[in-house]
Amino acid sequence: MSTMSVRSQERPSGRPLSVGVIGAGRVGAVLAARLREAGHEVVAAAGESDASRERAAALLPGVPLLKPSAVARASELLLLTVPDDMLPNVVRVLADSGAIREGQVVAHTSGRHGLAVLAPATAAGARAIALHPAMTFTGTEVDLGRLAGCVFGLTAGAGERELAEQLVAEIGGTPMWVPEEMRTLYHAGLAHGANHLVTLVSEAMEMLTAAGAADPAGTLRPLLQAALDNALANGDAALTGPIVRGDVRTVAAHLDDIAAKAPDTLPTYVAMARATLDRAVTDGRVLPIQARKIARLLDDVAWAAPRRTTNPVNHQ
Structure with missing residues (x-):
């Protein structure tokens, strides 16, 4: 030695x-x-x-x-x-x-x-x-x-x-x-990307299992790998889905079904949907009128969620 x-x-x-x-x-x-x-x-x-x-x-x-x-x-x-x-x-x-x-x-x-x-x-x-x-x-x-x-x-x-x-x-x-003064922010970025990704993927698998998927991981794998590669290469430009398209009724339907069949995942869905909406509005891909309607849906769920058990949200 x-x-x-x-x-x-x-x-x-x-x-x-x-x-x-x-x-x-x-x-x-x-x-x-x-x-x-x-x-x-x-x-x-x-x-x-x-x-x-x-x-x-x-x-x-x-x-x-x-x-x-x-x-x-x-x-x-x-x-x-x-x-x-x-x-x-x-x-x-x-x-x-x-x-x-x-x-x-x-x-x-x-x-x-x-x-x-x-x-x-x-x-x-x-x-x-x-x-x-x-x-x-x-x-x-x-x-x-x-x-x-x-x-x-x-x-x-x-x-x-x-x-x-x-x-x-x-x-x-x-x-x-x-730099010394940036260590915490550096670590927060890694934790947000990796640790919260695990939570997000686990909840997505929970939803798919509730929907009857026999292999939720296999169902998600090609989609998530493509989404991750696109996001790392293109940032916000890689965003797809109902929020970026301004599909208000689809978002409302998601909220109803999640509340009824996978309620434990609802807070995360709402939080991520709100963050996605903010980013899509910033770069102009969602029309203001559609953005306001989606924001109201998310606000209604955020207000009602603490009192909800299994009753679906009805935005019809």
């Missing part, structure tokens, strides 16, 4: 680093495994749950599971892959215990946080990097291939920028520099 501190402003060319990971969750275990494939030595990991232990055994065989302070002391590159809300306390406890030392590289994978959360570590002389993969993880070997070309949201000081880009290159990713 190497014990040399990384004191220069860049990693010595060709020399592997000893890597420790605190939080052997889906992200931490995968990134550590990828760094090991790139030639670094993963010397220790910390993970309390049974799932973390199983994941470490599968992706990091032979790597000992130690207490967080022991992991920090053993590593030149310390990866903190704990949940966002836990990160400030983890950094503070490690720094206060003396587990973080001068010249050590401390990198976290939080999308929301930047360098400020690592202030206790930098006060101890550590080199701080915020390194967030814009990817959803399963915590299995499947993720290793997905890292190729994955964008990493990076924030680092001038002395750590080259090292941060080098680590991302070794992982197989693509660097994207995010």
